[in-house]
Amino acid sequence: MxxxxxxxxxxxxxxxxxxxxxxxxxxxxxxxxxxxxxxxxxxxxxxxxxxxxxxxxxxxxxxxxxxxxxxxxxxxxxxxxxxxxxxxxxxxxxxxxxxxxxxxxxxxxxSILPVPGATEDWVLVLRTLATARVLRDRAEQAETGLVVGSGFIGCEVAASLAMRGVAVTLASDEDIPHASRLGEEAGRRIQGWLEDLGVTLRLGQPVEALSEDAADLILMAAGxxxxxxxxxxxxxxxxxxxxxxxxxxxxxxxxxxxxxxxxxxxxxxxxxxxxxxxxxxxxxxxxxxxxxxxGDAEAQWDVAPGFWSTIGTHTLKYVAWGDGFDEARLVEHGGGAWTIWYGTEGRTVGVLTHERDDDYETGRQLIEAGAPLP
Ligand SMILES: Cc1cc2nc3c(=O)[nH]c(=O)nc-3n(C[C@H](O)[C@H](O)[C@H](O)COP(=O)(O)OP(=O)(O)OC[C@H]3O[C@@H](n4cnc5c(N)ncnc54)[C@H](O)[C@@H]3O)c2cc1C
Missing domain, CATH: 3.50.50.60 (FAD/NAD(P)-binding domain)
Structure with missing residues (x-):
């Protein structure tokens, strides 16, 4: 064998x-x-x-x-x-x-956006350790940075660069980061964390071309x-x-x-x-x-998919089927902790938590059971 x-x-x-x-x-x-x-x-x-x-x-x-x-x-x-x-x-x-x-x-x-400049070698991407070394080396010298894309990797990199002292702009066609995936409420909170770190957000405008003099460091993070x-x-x-x-x-x-x-x-x-x-x-x-x-006949994929992301000092934990929702319910717990519950036709299909691990664990069970939205 x-x-x-x-x-x-x-x-x-x-x-x-x-x-x-x-x-x-x-x-x-x-x-x-x-x-x-x-x-x-x-x-x-x-x-x-x-x-x-x-x-x-x-x-x-x-x-x-x-x-x-x-x-x-x-x-x-x-x-x-x-x-x-x-x-x-x-x-x-x-x-x-x-x-x-x-x-x-x-x-x-x-993914590389089909815009002029995108395939030039001064446009960095991030996936492998080799690409991460190039990005980190470039960040050591850079005073300014441009991150294209407001998905998780774009937001995480923008936050990390800002924490290193790089003056970062994050450019995206989304009006609010993550709004399509996590809803506007979550997106505004993520946007606030980036702004608190000094990231300049250029939202709601598709990037139509890239030029080398836009910043000392340019990263494509378009999914x-x-x-x-x-x-x-x-x-x-x-x-x-x-x-x-x-x-x-x-x-x-x-x-x-x-x-x-x-x-x-x-x-x-x-x-x-x-x-x-x-x-x-x-x-x-x-x-x-x-x-x-x-030969293990019991093994099968039957858990609700989970994901963590750390944007600056904020860790988000998300568990969801990930293929849409028709309702999002925010619960504030005080002290910056919050939970957003996602539902479809009244059933729980996702939960996003910030400093509320209990809800992450409970949420997984509710999602897997198809339980009503709490
Ligand atoms: C910077 C970064 C941060 C991330 N942060 C998070 C996070 O906080 N939380 C989270 O849940 N997820 C995160 N992710 C996503 C997560 O890393 C991916 O979901 C995960 O790596 C997918 O694993 P994989 O094994 O399917 O593929 P990969 O990790 O992409 O590995 C695929 C491997 O296949 C190799 N390969 C490709 N083609 C061939 C070929 N033809 N022949 C041989 N080998 C080949 C590649 O070289 C690579 O080694 C992050 C990803 C990146 C890049």
Whole structure:
């Protein structure tokens, strides 16, 4: 039995770990084009950018873990094609690898807005440790910064740069950051935190072109695009650029699984497929893929997806199906703590908390049970 995992992010690593934890005894090989062992991405826009942690704090598992668990990691190995009929993968180098089970955990890459200047090398993006090092080095010299995009990564980076003393402008076509995803009430609070840090907000105006002299440092943070190309060319089912999998992470091709940001996975509790781009869910989905391959018939994705974001000194915790709501109810707890409950047709579908962990935990249960909005 040979398990080959394509991708060295949290989903890929968790697939290896889940396979071993469930008693899988086959050979496990993990392929990644990156030149470092799997590491944590969330700090890259937060403590790492602010210089509060460095490379040595980032590995998900210590180097010794891989040998102890019989997981061979091949760094600098990018898969070029998948042939599901012959159960083979071809690397960019031309080498062919055969598998008995394969997990596609190729994640996502930063989207680039189709505007003049966007593909120039002075426009930075943030996804990998390599890109994070460039951003941090540039931030050390920069007096001014421009962040394009008001999603979580854009807001986190803008806050971290401001905390470093960079004069930052955040530009976005959204009128209020996160309003479409979290509602206006939450968005205004996030906007206030950014303004308190001195970030200049240029909202409600699409960026139509980028010029090098706009700022010393320019970051494009306009969302991500899943990397489903291997699956698409192999003829696997995909939807909206993601690989369709069931609640056990099985794709439409036998012996091929997918997990993490690249997957459009069925959530058993939601009763539908969901697109999520969360660290914790990449770990969950990867583990389920690994366990399923090892023969664990119970493993399935049935938790409400959760996400944390830290913008400056404020940590938001969000758990939700993430595919919309028709009502948002704010509850103030005093001392800056608050909760927003999200509902659809009276049922709880999400909760966003600031300094109110109890509601985050309770909210997850209400969401999974489809309970009435509290
Ligand atoms: C700066 C930053 C901050 C974030 N902060 C948070 C946060 O606070 N909370 C949160 O929940 N989420 C956060 N996220 C999102 C989170 O990191 C992602 O949801 C998560 O990394 C997805 O994991 P993944 O394993 O699916 O994909 P990835 O982490 O993207 O890993 C995919 C891997 O596949 C490799 N790969 C791609 N193509 C190939 C190929 N053809 N052959 C071989 N390997 C390939 C890639 O090189 C990479 O190693 C953040 C992301 C970033 C970039």
């Amino acid at each position: 040979r398990l080959v995992i394509v991708g060295g992010g949290p989903a890929g690593l968790a697939a290896a770990r889940g396979y071993r934890d469930a008693g899988g005894t086959g050979d496990v090989t993990l392929l990644t084009p990156e030149l470092v062992l799997p590491y944590q991405r969330p700090p890259l826009s937060k403590d790492f950018l602010r210089g509060e942690v460095d490379d040595s704090d980032l590995p998900i598992e210590a180097e010794a873990w891989y040998a102890e668990h019989g997981v061979t990691v091949r760094l600098g190995a990018e898969v070029a094609t998948l042939d599901a009929a012959s159960k083979t993968l071809t690397l960019g180098s031309g080498e062919t690898l055969s598998y008995d089970a394969c997990v596609l955990a190729t994640g996502a890459e930063p 991500v695009t899943p990397r489903a190309g291997l699956a698409e060319t192999a003829g696997l089912d995909t939807r909206d650029g993601r690989i369709v999998v069931d609640e056990r992470m099985r794709t439409s091709a036998e012996h091929v699984y997918a997990a993490g940001d690249v997957a459009f996975a069925r959530n058993a509790a939601a009763g539908r497929h969901l697109a999520v781009e969360h660290w914790g869910e990449a770990l969950n989905m990867g583990e389920i893929a690994g366990r399923t391959i090892a």
